[in-house]
Amino acid sequence: MPDTILDVQGLETVFKTPDGTVHAVNGVSFGLKEGETLGVVGESGCGKSVTMLSVLGLIPNPPGRVVAGTAKFAGHDLLKMTNEEIRHVRGSQISIVFQDPMTSLNPVLTIGKQLTEPLALHLGMTKKQAETRAAELLGMVGIPNAMERLKDYPHQYSGGMRQRVMIAMALSCSPQILIADEPTTALDVTIQAQITDLVKRLRQELGMAVIWITHDLGVVAGLAHRVVVMYGGFIIEEASVGELYANPSHPYTIGLLGSLPRVDAKQHDRLFSIEGLPPVLYQKPHACPFAPRCKWALERCWKENPALESITPEHRVACWVDTKTGRPRS
């Protein structure tokens, strides 16, 4: 059994806005095991990115604030670290790749300059060493003619290549955890396939753990070992990838899977659509956040928020209803 390298418990993050306090993350707990890929799925505003940014201490304060929880990494609580301490973790032991490769690179610095920066900062390499290593990294993520291309500026790279550069940058200090925040959303499908394949290959070669944040249940199916589904700042379902798709048990997960048209569809069915809108949480919910959109909702769902509970050893659900029978879970 591989060890858990990141253990997040009871994470809560809020944002102060002129309209009131938004409770973006409301007590999220999950573990990440060595060498595994964890998919984090949810729609925009469900708190999936904020959860990861909170763990890395990247929530701008103000307006945001992590108000509760722990995030144990290698025996230390990331949430209690000073800025100085967490800066050493970030980029060298845990690194992150953002969604938009067009805006996450500095347009006025060469790719080489941006790639060598973390090497010099975290590993104390000299300029020469850093350049050699940077070229190696570019080669590893599949950019041909790497030494030459270090002199290029971001605009001379295509979208897919920029995302490869971002991945190279994230991998430069051989992190134990790579967090990928919707890294393929801005890319075309054929490029997306290139990038997911690249990350799968690198994960095996380097033996790191990957957290893959996405709204696309399709991407996660071919990539992750385990998946957590988020809604309204909560984890509402967590299971191994095979179990989740074969046996989705939360009404939201079921709805989400039913609303996806499939390229391998056997027949033309009307899409199942979840009526209504995702919530904006100005109050910490005391009932199930999905109840207003749920066709199974019971009276209890409007009064108490269900906790995440195991239904099989590798499957946890936060729902009062057994969606197989439509009756309350016993």
Added chain:
Amino acid sequence: MSANSEVLLRVEDLKMHFPIYRGVFQRQVGAVRAVDEISFEVYRGETLGLVGESGCGKSTVARTVLQLYKPTAGKVHFEDKDLVHLKGEEMRQMRRKMQMIFQDPYASLNPRMTVEQIVGEPLMVHNAVTGKEIRERVEHLLDVVKLNPSFASRYPHEFSGGQRQRIGVARALALQPSFIICDEPISALDVSIQAQIINLLEDLQEQFGFTYLFIAHDLSVVRHISDRVAVMYLGVIMELAERDELYKKPLHPYTQALLSAVPIPDPVADAKRARVILEGDVPSPANPPSGCRFRTRCPIAQPVCAESRPEFREITPGHFVACFFAERFL
């Protein structure tokens, strides 16, 4: 939704080149060949899906068909009138029959206009109805797209993305068109909202017998909504066929690669299929490869592919392919 064989729109050898000017005297030094000699037909009552990656020219096709761009060459016949040579009042009358739904529901609605003004504007411009009747018609249209008619005096910012897209649909319906171009109508929306809009578009087609040209980059969505599908690459249609035929028996290597790159939300099915991962990126349309546009990334390219451009030919009834070696996959 069965298509009869009356041709509503016939596009012949359509070309749209955008000139590139350089230097002090702004001489033309080249052209972006956004759309390069494409031909297709749309039958009355059907949905033709147009898929391709970003930059392949699918939106340019839409705009050129509607004569928002003046085509460089080629013919666009709509109801047996050649739109390219229509002028003034005649063109204006034709525009009533052809409407468009845009991708970005945040950018395509004027924030300073109320819903009534937005949806009522086409009615006013075309003198379709006047005065008090406009309000009535707008309320009726909002009802048709399943928005509360009392929202007519609100502004776009008061609505969610999905609701705004419904307003965009209502505006397109205002003049009772027969042909609607949907340019990526759901790609800016959240997953659970996408299904709502797809279902709405399908319901409206059933109710009013619209003909759709449905543009998207998502092959699963296109499979769901289309009767026939055309696949574009770098300004050229590579393959066009009945939906089930195209997805079951793709004959063009690009279509095959594209289909294999689409993630399937099912880990079992995803693991079973063969993957074709394309190398490299899409070349620039300002300087496309000679001969077949796809040859630089094609897994089966031969010397002949660089010499001449493969004809867009009918291989089996209704199945068109632009590839020298399409028979190989029959």
